[in-house]
Amino acid sequence: MKKKSVSKKKSEVAAQKNLSAMLKERFPPNLIGDKIEELLSAKKIVRDPRTGEVIDEMPDIQAISKALDVILHYGTGLPVKRVEQVKVTVGGKKLAEMAANNPRFRQAMAKMHNRLSKSETIEADEIKE
Numbered sequence: 001m002k003k004k005s006v007s008k009k010k011s012e013v014a015a016q017k018n019l020s021a022m023l024k025e026r027f028p029p030n031l032i033g034d035k036i037e038e039l040l041s042a043k044k045i046v047r048d049p050r051t052g053e054v055i056d057e058m059p060d061i062q063a064i065s066k067a068l069d070v071i072l073h074y075g076t077g078l079p080v081k082r083v084e085q086v087k088v089t090v091g092g093k094k095l096a097e098m099a100a101n102n103p104r105f106r107q108a109m110a111k112m113h114n115r116l117s118k119s120e121t122i123e124a125d126e127i128k129e
Contacts, residue, residue, distance in 0.1 A: 032074075039067035 042063035046056040084104075098105045 036067050036070055039063045
């Protein structure tokens, strides 16, 4: 069986190299750079629904943001993003279990308690690692 798994791994690596070569041929770096440059200068056009005339042009923030993401990812790499979803059953066993097993959860709950006791607005904090 080891021979089969080794040959399978070699074939997967070969397929990945072929795919990588194909993508490099199909999408050369200069073409990718040109498209990213187009996205960085993208504009949204607002037209009058009745006449079709151009009323306004504004930067396309979504396209520009995506282009910047691609630049960061391609150049330096994006930081790891982690989303934690917390299910809370008030007064239930689930909340107690989470508090007992997760120090970050306890820290977040303590922070929320402090904010509530000061009558401040609660906002979500993004934790970057």
